Amino acid sequence: MKQEFKRDGSELVSCAPVSKWNDWVEYDAQAWPRKVARHYELIPTICFNCESGCGLLAYIDKETGKVARFEGNPIHPSSRGRLCAKGPAVINQIHDPDRILYPMKRSGPRGSGQWQRTSWDEVLETFGGRIRKAIQEGRGEEVMYHVGRPGHDYIMERTLQAWGIDGHNSHTNICSTAARVGYTLWHYADRPSPDHANARFILLLSAHLESGHYFNPHAQRIIDGKMAGAKIAVMDPRLSNTASMADYWLPTYPGTESAVLLAMAKIILDENRFDAAFVRNWTNWQEYEPGQTFEGFVESLKRHYERYTPEFAAKESGVPPETIIRIAREIAEAGSRFASHLWRGAASGNLGGWQCARALMLLHVLTGSVGTKGGHGLNAWNKFVPRPFSTPPPQKGWNELLYPPEWPLCQHEMSFLLPHFLKEGRGRLQAYFTRVYNPVWTNPDGFSWIEVLRDENLIGLHAALTPTWSETAWFADYVLPMGQSSERHDLMSQESYAGRWIGFRQPVLRVFKEKRGEKSDRTYQANPGEVWEEDEFWIDLSWAIDPDGSMGIRQWFESPYRPGQKITVDEYYGWIFENSVPGLPEAAQKEGLTPLGYMRKYGAYEVTTDVYRLNEKPVDAEGAQVQPNGVLTKNGKPVGVMIDGQPVVGYNTPSRKLEIFSRTLADWKWPEFALPEYYRSHVDRHEQDPRYAPTVDWPSHARGDVYTLLPIFRLPVLIHTRSGNSKALYEIAHKNPLWVNPVDAKKLGDVRTGDLLKVHTEIGYFVVHAWVTEGLTPGVVACSHHLGRWRVNKDDQVERLSSAWVDLKETGKGQWKMRHLSEVEPYTSGDPDTRRVWWSDAGVHQDITFPVHPDPISGMHCWHQVVRVECAGAEDRYGDIFVDTNLSHAVYLKWKALTRPAPGPDDLRRPLWLPRVHRPVDDAFYFNR
Numbered sequence: 053m054k055q056e057f058k059r060d061g062s063e064l065v066s067c068a069p070v071s072k073w074n075d076w077v078e079y080d081a082q083a084w085p086r087k088v089a090r091h092y093e094l095i096p097t098i099c100f101n102c103e104s105g106c107g108l109l110a111y112i113d114k115e116t117g118k119v120a121r122f123e124g125n126p127i128h129p130s131s132r133g134r135l136c137a138k139g140p141a142v143i144n145q146i147h148d149p150d151r152i153l154y155p156m157k158r159s160g161p162r163g164s165g166q167w168q169r170t171s172w173d174e175v176l177e178t179f180g181g182r183i184r185k186a187i188q189e190g191r192g193e194e195v196m197y198h199v200g201r202p203g204h205d206y207i208m209e210r211t212l213q214a215w216g217i218d219g220h221n222s223h224t225n226i227c228s229t230a231a232r233v234g235y236t237l238w239h240y241a242d243r244p245s246p247d248h249a250n251a252r253f254i255l256l257l258s259a260h261l262e263s264g265h266y267f268n269p270h271a272q273r274i275i276d277g278k279m280a281g282a283k284i285a286v287m288d289p290r291l292s293n294t295a296s297m298a299d300y301w302l303p304t305y306p307g308t309e310s311a312v313l314l315a316m317a318k319i320i321l322d323e324n325r326f327d328a329a330f331v332r333n334w335t336n337w338q339e340y341e342p343g344q345t346f347e348g349f350v351e352s353l354k355r356h357y358e359r360y361t362p363e364f365a366a367k368e369s370g371v372p373p374e375t376i377i378r379i380a381r382e383i384a385e386a387g388s389r390f391a392s393h394l395w396r397g398a399a400s401g402n403l404g405g406w407q408c409a410r411a412l413m414l415l416h417v418l419t420g421s422v423g424t425k426g427g428h429g430l431n432a433w434n435k436f437v438p439r440p441f442s443t444p445p446p447q448k449g450w451n452e453l454l455y456p457p458e459w460p461l462c463q464h465e466m467s468f469l470l471p472h473f474l475k476e477g478r479g480r481l482q483a484y485f486t487r488v489y490n491p492v493w494t495n496p497d498g499f500s501w502i503e504v505l506r507d508e509n510l511i512g513l514h515a516a517l518t519p520t521w522s523e524t525a526w527f528a529d530y531v532l533p534m535g536q537s538s539e540r541h542d543l544m545s546q547e548s549y550a551g552r553w554i555g556f557r558q559p560v561l562r563v564f565k566e567k568r569g570e571k572s573d574r575t576y577q578a579n580p581g582e583v584w585e586e587d588e589f590w591i592d593l594s595w596a597i598d599p600d601g602s603m604g605i606r607q608w609f610e611s612p613y614r615p616g617q618k619i620t621v622d623e624y625y626g627w628i629f630e631n632s633v634p635g636l637p638e639a640a641q642k643e644g645l646t647p648l649g650y651m652r653k654y655g656a657y658e659v660t661t662d663v664y665r666l667n668e669k670p671v672d673a674e675g676a677q678v679q680p681n682g683v684l685t686k687n688g689k690p691v692g693v694m695i696d697g698q699p700v701v702g703y704n705t706p707s708r709k710l711e712i713f714s715r716t717l718a719d720w721k722w723p724e725f726a727l728p729e730y731y732r733s734h735v736d737r738h739e740q741d742p743r744y745a746p747t748v749d750w751p752s753h754a755r756g757d758v759y760t761l762l763p764i765f766r767l768p769v770l771i772h773t774r775s776g777n778s779k780a781l782y783e784i785a786h787k788n789p790l791w792v793n794p795v796d797a798k799k800l801g802d803v804r805t806g807d808l809l810k811v812h813t814e815i816g817y818f819v820v821h822a823w824v825t826e827g828l829t830p831g832v833v834a835c836s837h838h839l840g841r842w843r844v845n846k847d848d849q850v851e852r853l854s855s856a857w858v859d860l861k862e863t864g865k866g867q868w869k870m871r872h873l874s875e876v877e878p879y880t881s882g883d884p885d886t887r888r889v890w891w892s893d894a895g896v897h898q899d900i901t902f903p904v905h906p907d908p909i910s911g912m913h914c915w916h917q918v919v920r921v922e923c924a925g926a927e928d929r930y931g932d933i934f935v936d937t938n939l940s941h942a943v944y945l946k947w948k949a950l951t952r953p954a955p956g957p958d959d960l961r962r963p964l965w966l967p968r969v970h971r972p973v974d975d976a977f978y979f980n981r
């Protein structure tokens with residue numbers, strides 16, 4: 053461990069060394085100037101406050117048995133001891149005086165806020181009975197699990213497959229589906245794993261350094277790359293902190309990013325600076341014009357992209373042509389060491405945003421920077437998901453509430469349309485679990501969610517599994533408290549650098565107590581109150597559904613070591629660590645530990661760093677047939693491809709190559725997009741193509757000039773709706789004003805920072821403060837995600853240090869009004885700091901005023917909004933919201949009309965080769981099998 057300096061014989065180190073984790077001694081700062089030593093036991097776990105899975109160390113005071121604080125785990129290969137502000141803030145979350153400590157059951161009408169405490173046994177009996185009946189009566193599709201932040205790998209898919217139901221729903225289509233579709237069409241893997249640390253040029257299509265996906269692990273490696281000489285370019289209409297650290301800021305007009313990327317591709321092609329050998333070997337160019345030579349294909353490609361001149365891209369985007377040319381040349385120069393990242397931002401904001409990933413990947417393909425050191429890796433290569441002791445078979449059914457025929461190519465479930473599907477009579481839910489998911493608040497069109505959540509004919513029984521109160525939990529029948537980062541078991545692995553690792557989240561108080569001989573049968577016995585964890589909940593619920601094993605469900609939750617007995621979490625993870633993680637048993641043995649003991653001690657393990665060019669891995673060709681296109685098949689399934697006469701594994705696509713030409717798009721009714729393309733987004737300021745972009749029909753009250761609203765940039769210290777219980781984080785960030793360029797502020801009537809503006813969407817409006825700033829392109833306004841939490845009762849539940857108390861009214865059918873009654877105020881609780889709350893702003897809930905915008909191909913909700921902005925009137929107040937859900941349903945229908953529904957070839961619902969979350973049997977992909 054790095055020793056920083058020595059003074060008076062004492063050491064100040066950046067992290068506590070592992071050798072001292074059992075008894076780490078510090079002087080008590082509160083006792084100063086006396087020297088009072090305090091002894092801590094340090095137990096590792098994994099942060100649950102975003103998807104990155106950074107390693108935490110819980111400092112447990114040995115005298116009080118309480119967690120005193122969290123720091124970074126230096127052993128964790130991805131986070132390397134570093135954390136963002138949200139990691140240490142776990143301490144606020146576990147000591148939150150407003151947290152839910154016991155399972156609660158509704159005792160009045162839904163949404164009335166009347167609750168009574170119940171027992172876990174009653175919860176298991178109620179849901180076990182209801183799910184059993186639904187499955188036995190062939191209504192398994194009426195059971196649905198809907199997840200926001202998963203925070204685990206595979207265990208939930210396994211559980212639902214053990215139940216035999218097609219019931220997994222996720223939040224992904226309001227998050228990252230667009231980019232995923234673009235990447236998948238190229239190489240099956242749906243996420244990039246850039247090797248920033250070794251790159252020479254890094255292109256970020258987001259505020260990735262400060263708040264992106266895999267935020268802390270990527271940020272430190274982007275800076276490693278920069279320190280080693282890499283140049284950074286950031287494409288973002290907003291001058292984010294990331295853009296301010298870059299060598300180039302490209303403030304593209306929203307939705308025009310693909311035009312700029314394709315112009316760069318054109319420059320690289322025209323100047324013959326592309327890696328011809330890579331393109332020839334590793335793309336499916338032969339499929340574009342069968343019979344054509346490679347040279348002929350290159351000429352065709354040049355012709356195809358002729359219209360993407362730097363001047364055209366400049367006109368579309370506002371980025372000067374010379375900047376586009378310069379960056380294209382620098383990317384070409386970086387060659388195989390060109391890294392990039394795109395996740396939400398441009399992809400998630402725009403109609404056709406998935407094309408950004410297609411266009412960005414074209415740059416990687418041309419520079420040969422796929423799978424290389426310093427280039428673009430595949431998530432499938434760097435993420436490690438070990439298999440448990442048994443795997444249930446895939447389910448037989450296909451749930452059209454999840455994957456409806458209109459969106460056959462959507463990567464994930466069309467989850468944000470669920471209220472509209474239920475209203476259309478496409479189905480109903482008998483048992484609905486929302487898990488770390490707050491659709492009323494986080495999704496667009498939250499009032500439509502309230503309308504279906506309160507309707508017992510549409511949703512029979514709803515349990516919110518959640519670590520915190522939320523606007524959605526308010527409308528549930530059961531609120532079931534689940535653990536924070538340090539209160540639960542999970543396996544985590546992410547493609548956060550050029551390596552493969554696994555992290556073990558664990559309930560640190562349970563581990564601490566068990567080391568002292570205090571055994572817990574269930575994690576809620578060691579956690580505060582009766583806060584539980586999902587792993588044990590699903591095991592116990594599966595036994596409650598099938599108590600005697602006659603349904604064939606229970607067998608999947610029986611111990612591999614004690615036949616017929618219920619499995620424990622120690623056995624579940626112990627088996628995985630013993631059998632499914634290469635090298636871990638040997639590493640553990642060297643230390644005289646069991647593999648489970650090793651993971652409980654260290655919390656993380658690096659499996660390998662041999663992750664480059666895995667497409668070139670040799671494949672066993674014995675017994676394989678070589679198809680005319682070089683693909684190797686066994687039993688009709690592709691297993692590899694011949695490259696330069698050698699059988700190698702290739703990519704998991706139909707051609708086993710990178711698909712520059714997407715046969716899938718051509719066959720599934722979108723032939724015009726078979727090559728990476730650009731078309732104008734729904735927020736484009738030019739004339740749009742009516743084949744793709746629906747027109748905006750303004751409600752009668754909408755006034756003011758038209759702008760594009762960017763509503764999805766993140767604040768680096770907040771966590772969607774899960775940080776409302778962290779006083780440290782809300783003290784740092786608690787406002788979401790509307791960013792307005794001074795040019796627009798003048799046009800709006802000399803608006804100044806702090807003035808009230810009324811922002812009209814297609815279905816309503818919100819009233820917010822202005823922030824006049826030059827850090828944004830004129831014609832565009834922006835408002836950050838995360839803020840605007842609300843509660844309907846003054847003193848109850850939903851975190852008071854982050855929410856406004858509101859008056860919520862439905863004044864007519866589908867006419868919803870919200871007005872702030874009071875902002876954040878100091879209050880008395882078990883934490884004296886809540887009396888010291890000095891901020892009053894809770895922000896404004898903008899998402900609830902947005903209609904749904906499902907992209908017809910990716911299924912992504914296209915977040916950016918065309919809005920009208922005017923100065924607020926005398927009757928308007930800060931935080932006012934109005935929405936008409938009749939209009940929101942009309943907008944849904946308009947976007948649905950853009951789709952080109954299944955069936956595709958062979959009467960398929962969806963291409964067989966495309967991944968599907970919680971994948972059913974192949975037969976389920978066909979309409980009539």
Ligand code: SF4
Nearest residue numbers: 099102106136139268
């Ligand atoms: S980036 Fe921050 S919030 Fe995310 S896992 Fe790491 S420490 Fe936690």
